Amino acid sequence: MYVRNLFFKLLFVGFLIISCSEKKSKVHELDLNKVPIFIPNLLANFDSIEDLYFSHLAYKSIATTSNHLVLADRQNKFVVIVDDKGVLINKIREGRGPGEILDVYEMTRTLDNTIYLTxxxxxxxLIYDEDLRFIKEFKPKLFEGTSIVNVFPGSENKFIFELTSFDFLKNKDKQSEKIFVQYNLEDEKYGKEIRIKDRPYARTYMDGRLVGAAQVPYSNTSLTSYNPENQSLFVYETSKSEILELSSDFDTLNTIRINLPVQKLSDSEVDSLREGESGEQWKTMSSYLPEFKSEAERFFYNNNRLWVQSNLRGDYQKWFVLNMKGRIIKIALLPKDGMVTHVSDENIGVRINDVEFAVYSNQMHELEK
Known part of the structure; x- marks a missing residue:
């Protein structure tokens, strides 16, 4: 393990990493050579649960404190709870009745292992206990033509809803944004709202009519992660290089300023993007591509640590593990083309592709002893 870690540390030597502000006014080197690197071990991977085969795994999963995993398949319309080897414990069936689901995209776990599915x-x-037994459900009224993306429970039946709107597809003057709004379950009323920029879309018009739209890869984005200990929400705008922790009343509990490395978008990355777009769409997309890639792509909070996926090139997907002061304390290397769907004390969930899920060990608690 020492030799392997040393090898990956040497990869960073002599490699210029650039860190810069939103306006690129402060450019300087960020030395990662002294940051310990670890490679999580593969514990299990599977493409089915008994006779349930994956078709399109959701982009989020949950690990409970009993080391069980909650997974959703959007196309085959099921949610399951399994052990960390993939053995089925319980399943939510498809349907429109109480406790039944059709398309679960996001999920949230509270400190007592209550599970919220959107x-x-x-x-x-829908609300379930840690064994995925149904508790209750509620159906909020629509908020100004938006759709609910995720739900973050607060105290006393208060919630923060993360919403999305596609008004920007109808109005050229609008841009994509994330909307956060307070919701009180007791009186079923909405409260204050916050709107922030989200990753932009390249919109293609012909004869004044919208004919295509796609998110701009590597551009700045807004990321969120739930803190079950504080019943709060972390909001991370990558363009600002800071993470805000908000209460369900939208009070700012913490502001964490971070300094992460960024890279210029390379010619090979541009060529790869060009291959995936049609001629007209590429003309639009190419005009939106950033000079510098966003400093982060995904983001999770776990046990007083902030896990941030970097856009740095390499043979592995690099995850910076930050303390609550925003300092990088570890670097985790995970499969290059996978998508991390959860981080827990014991393990890390990775969506390898649409139909394959993997579980990796999280050695952070051992490394910090």
């Missing part, structure tokens, strides 16, 4: 198909929020 069902876009039924437009409702």
């Amino acid at each position: 069902d876009n198909g039924n437009k409702k929020i």
Whole structure:
């Protein structure tokens, strides 16, 4: 293990890493050579649960404190809870009745292992216990033509809803944004709202008519992660290089300023993007591509640590592990083309592709002893 870690440390030597502000006014080197690197071990991978085969795994999973995993398949319309080897414990069935689901995209776990599922198909929020036994559900009224993306529980039946709107597809003057709004379950009323920039879309018009739209890869984005200990929400705008922790009342509990490395978008990356776009769409997309890639792509909070996926090139997907002061304390190397779907004390969930899920060990607690 020492030799392997040393090898990956040497990869960083002599490699210029650039860190810069939103306006690129402060450019300087960020030395990562002294940051310890670890490679999580593969514990299990599977493409089915008994006779349930994956078709399109959701982009989020949950690990409970009993080391069980909650996974959703959007196309085959099921949610399951399994052990960390992939053995089935319980399943939520497809349907429109109480406790049934159609399209679960996001999920959230509280400190007591209560699980909240956002069902876009039924437009409702479902609540389950840690064994995926149904507790109750509620169906909030629509908020100004938006759709609920995720739900973050607060105290006393208060929530923060993360919403999305596609008004920008109808109005050229609008841009994509994330919307956060307070919701009180007791009186079923919405409260204050916050709107922030989200990753932009390249929109293609012909004869004044919208004919295509796609998110701009590597551009700045806004990321969120739930803190179950504080019942709060971390909001990370990559363009600002800071993470805000908000209460369900939208009070700012913490501001964490961070300094992460960024890279210029390379010619090979541009060529790869060009291959995936049609001629007209590429003309639009190419004009939106950033000079510098966003400093982060995905983001998770776990046990007083902030896990941030970097856009740095390499043979592995680099994850910076930060303390609550924003300092990089570890670097985790994970499969290059996978998508991390959860980080827990014991393991890390990785969506390898649409139909394959993998579980990796999280050695952070051992490395910090």
